[in-house]
Structure formats: C-alpha cells, structure tokens
Amino acid sequence: MKTIAIIITCVIFSAQVWAVNEELKEALEGSLLKLHTAETPDEARDAVNMLERISLAAPDTWQTHYHYAYGNIMLSFRESDAGVKDQLLDKAEAAIEKGQQAGGDPSELLTLQAFVYQARISVDGSRAMQYSGKARNTLGKALAINPENPRALFLNGQNIFHTPAAFGGGSKNALPYFEKSVTHFQANQPSTAIDPSWGEQAAQAMLQQCKNLE
Numbered sequence: 001m002k003t004i005a006i007i008i009t010c011v012i013f014s015a016q017v018w019a020v021n022e023e024l025k026e027a028l029e030g031s032l033l034k035l036h037t038a039e040t041p042d043e044a045r046d047a048v049n050m051l052e053r054i055s056l057a058a059p060d061t062w063q064t065h066y067h068y069a070y071g072n073i074m075l076s077f078r079e080s081d082a083g084v085k086d087q088l089l090d091k092a093e094a095a096i097e098k099g100q101q102a103g104g105d106p107s108e109l110l111t112l113q114a115f116v117y118q119a120r121i122s123v124d125g126s127r128a129m130q131y132s133g134k135a136r137n138t139l140g141k142a143l144a145i146n147p148e149n150p151r152a153l154f155l156n157g158q159n160i161f162h163t164p165a166a167f168g169g170g171s172k173n174a175l176p177y178f179e180k181s182v183t184h185f186q187a188n189q190p191s192t193a194i195d196p197s198w199g200e201q202a203a204q205a206m207l208q209q210c211k212n213l214e
Contacts, residue, residue, distance in 0.1 A: 024054070024061065024064070024194060025193045025194055027050075027054050028054060028063070028064070028194050029193070030050075031047050031050040031051045031054065031067070031071070032047070032051075032067060032071075034047040034050065035047035035051070035071055035074060035075075041075070041079065044075050044078055045075060047071060048068070048071040048072060048074075048075050051064075051067050051068040051071040052068050052071075054067070054068070055067075055068040055095065055098070059098070059102070060102055061102065061194075062098075062099040062100075062102035062103060062104030062105070063099075063104070063192075063194045063195060064194075065095045065096070065098040065099035065102060065104070066095070066096070066099045066104060066108065066112060066196060067194075068091075068092075068095045069092040069095035069096045069099065069112055069116075070092075070112060070115075070196075070198065072089065072091045072095065073088070073089065073092050073112070073115055073116060073119050075088055076088040076089050076092075076119050076122075076123070077122060082123050082124060085119075085122070085123045086120070086123055089116050089119055089120060089123070092112075092116050092119075093116055096109055096112055096116070099112075105195075105196075106142075106145050107142045107143075107145040107146035107149045107152060108149065108151070108195075110138050110141050110142035110145070110152075111138075111139065111142045111149060111151045111152040111155060112196075113138050114134075114135040114138040114139045114142065114152070114155050114159075115135075117131040117132075117134045117135040117138065118131065118132075118135050118155065118159065128162075132159060132162075135155070135159050136156075136159055139152050139155055139156045139159065143156065148184045148187075148188055149184070150181045150182075150184040150185040150188060150199060150200070150203065151181075151196060151198070151199045153178075153180045153181035153184060153203075154177070154178065154181040154199050154202065154203040156177050157174040157175075157176075157177030157178040157203070157206060158174070158206065160173050160174040160177060161174035161206065161210070171209070171210040171213040171214070172210075172214065174206070174210055175207070175210040175214070178203055178206045178207035178210055179207060181199075181203040182200070182203050182204055182207055185199070185200040185203060186200075
C-alpha cells in the first residue's frame with residue numbers, strides 16, 4: 001500500500017509540475033510574442049512588464065530572468081531618452097545577475113550581457129571603444145563555454161561588422177561569424193520551449209547584407 005501511495009503521489013506531483021511548466025511556457029511565449037509584434041513603445045513596455053511579473057512569480061527558473069533582461073534590452077532600442085535607455089539596461093544587467101544566481105546557462109547569460117554592452121553604445125556613440133571591447137571579451141568567454149552558441153556568434157559578427165576594417169572589422173571579417181551563426185541556429189534547437197531562441201532572422205539578414213557588400 002505504501003508503494004502504491006508513493007507512486008500516486010509521484011504521479012500527482014509530476015502532473016502538477018507539468019501544468020506549471022505549461023503555464024510558464026504559455027506566459028513567456030505570449031509575452032515575447034507581444035514584445036516582438038509591438039507597434040508602439042507603450043505596447044513593448046506592457047510586454048516587458050509582463051515578463052517582469054513572470055520573473056517574480058518564478059524566481060528559481062533562470063529563463064524568466066533571462067527573458068526579462070532581453071525584454072529590457074529590446075525596449076531600450078525603442079526609447080528616445082538616453083537616461084531611460086540606460087535605466088532599462090541597468091534593469092537588464094540586474095536580471096542577468098539573478099539568472100546567474102538561479103544557475104542559468106553561462107554561455108547564454110554572458111551573451112546577453114554582451115548584448116547589453118552593445119546596447120550601451122546605441123545610447124551614446126562615444127562609448128563605442130569602451131563597450132565594444134567589453135562586448136568582445138564577454139562574447140569570447142561565452143564562445144569558450146559553447147562555441148556553437150548561435151546568439152554569441154551572431155553578436156560577435158555584429159561587433160566585428162561595426163568595427164573599422166583597419167582594426168580587423170568590416171563585413172568581410174564578420175561574414176564567417178554570421179555564416180556559423182545561421183548554421184548553428186538551424187542545427188541546434190532550444191532544449192526546452194522556454195530556452196533562448198531569438199536572433200535567427202537578424203543573423204540571416206546580416207549574412208545577406210555582408211554577402212551583398214562583397
């Protein structure tokens with residue numbers, strides 16, 4: 001009887017975990033869809049607020065902090081006020097730290113940190129030298145952990161693309177990274193439905209742009 005009771009308890013617990021995971025998956029997917037299809041900054045802010053609520057509801061799930069950080073980065077590109085942009089990027093960095101504390105994928109979180117550095121440049125172009133170097137170093141660490149991370153390859157290509165050719169940048173030197181990125185996007189699907197999945201379309205667009213410049 002005890003064995004049967006244990007089995008029943010395990011089945012019920014597994015069903016509850018599955019239901020929570022499904023609810024979390026649907027909430028994240030809905031919020032990210034709203035973020036990516038937002039036509040106005042206000043709609044994007046609503047999506048980021050939803051991502052924040054999800055991260056507060058599931059603090060032990062690193063992906064919730066990851067997506068909230070990603071949402072703040074994307075929202076920063078839509079804001080016009082430099083101070084607001086930096087505040088959003090500060091929130092992104094705080095969320096990345098929480099993702100690290102929750103035991104998240106180090107390559108993905110380092111890649112997102114590098115994305116923050118790149119976004120800092122968009123706030124003020126005079127920061128390019130400072131933050132481009134930080135992004136390069138951070139992406140190097142991300143790729144050392146996972147050389148097939150398509151998002152790290154894509155952002156590394158972006159970094160090189162926007163670096164003057166005299167310093168090893170430009171489309172020709174960036175092209176191989178975009179090629180690898182697209183290849184690994186197609187070959188390496190996310191482990192779960194809530195894992196990072198952004199960047200493929202942007203990588204394909206940059207790959208085509210580099211080819212057109214050759």
